[in-house]
Amino acid sequence: MRILVTGGAGFIGSHLTDAFLSRGDEVAVLDDLSTGRPGRLDPRVAVHQVSVTDAAALAAVVDAVRPELICHLAAQIDVRASVEDPAADARTNVIGTINVLEAARAGGARVLFASTGGALYGMDAAIPSAEDQFPEPEAPYGTAKYCAEQYIGLANRLHGTAHSVLRLGNVYGPRQDPAGEAGVVAIFCGKVSRGEQPVIYGDGGQTRDYVHVGDVADAFLAAADAPRPGVWNIGTGAETSILTLADVIGQVSGRPVEPGFGPARPGELRRSALDVTRAAGELGWKAATSLEEGVASVYAWVLAGEPDR
Known part of the structure; x- marks a missing residue:
């Protein structure tokens, strides 16, 4: 397959690019490099320094690359930044997605969209949250991602496309x-x-569904090969508190962690975990990396000097 990954020089995008290359796909990357780093990418990958907010430049790249699949990961991902400037968040996460959909329609490409599970379902959602849980996001970031999902669903109804949504947990x-x-x-x-000393904002009892980036890349590969559109949660199904995470890091590092505490931040959920039953049934996908294994991979990478590759 010929694949274009938006945000491909980022953390998740670079791992996804590697995963597609490893199975023999042809991959190009579109990234404005505001936070992405080309050094994360295999030298074989062509990098187009373009923002998804620039519709004309984006369309020109899609026309040149002619991808069969666009994995759309380019995004504004900071919840706090979205609270401070919701218009800027919407320009990237809503308008940018519309631009991707229009470029994909012109080029006949399918889109896989990286949405959020952690910021989407809201404060009162059942835990773990399933895909049919009505979203009530607590911050502009989650609202923008849900709005982008609605445009993807609209494109499928209006144009007969087969775009899909992956709602990611807290990827690390x-x-x-x-x-x-x-x-x-x-x-x-x-x-x-x-x-x-790491700082916990709040009392540390808040929970998240931590899913390793390698498992997320595998989920995208499974969705790329799926014969129909869908919306899938991509997580572990397990809640882990920040205090528990700190304990795991202490065990992995051999350095007991005694965090400091700061005030809770606006727009952040108290609890979050994703029901991944649908992804298991429809994609044959399940997270395989334990939290201990995943944290150990991150700590080893930090000790190695945080190499791009």
């Missing part, structure tokens, strides 16, 4: 920036490796 793994604003596993591993 090597190549996630330990100095960034998102990605608590990488941030905590980075601080612990340097002998610094």
Whole structure:
């Protein structure tokens, strides 16, 4: 298959690009490089430095690459940034997705969209949350992702396309920036490796569904080969509190973690875990990496100097 990965020089996108290459697919990347790094990518991959908010430039890349599949991962991913500037979040996450859909329609490509499970279902959702749970996001980021999903569903109804949505849990793994604003596993591993105190915002009882990036890449491959459109949660189905995560990092690192505490941040959920029954049944996919194994991979990567590859 010929595949274009938007946001392909990012943390998840670069792993996905590697996964497609490893099975013999032809892959190109579109990334504005605002946070992505070309060094994460295999040298065989062509990188087009273009933003999904630039409809004309995006369409030109799709016309040149002629992908059969577009994996759309380019996004504004910071929940706090979306609260501070919801219009900017919507420009990337809503308008950018519409631009991808229009370029895909012109080029006859199918789209796999990386949505969010963790920020979508809302404060009162059943745990674990299934795909038929009505979304009530608590921040502009989740709202924008849900809006983008609606445009994907509309495209399927209006144009007879077979685009699909993968609602991701809290993805972690090597190549996630330990100095960034998102990605608590990488941030905590980075601080612990340097002998610094990680900070928990809130009381530490808040839970997330942590899914390893390698498992997420496998889910995209399974969805790429699926014969029909769908909406699938991609997680582990398990809740893990921040305090438990800190304990696991302490066990892996051999350095007991005694975090500091700060005020809870607006727009962030108390509990989150995803029901992954549908993905197992329809895609034959299930997360295979335990939290201990996954955290160990991140800590080893940090100790190795956080290489791009």
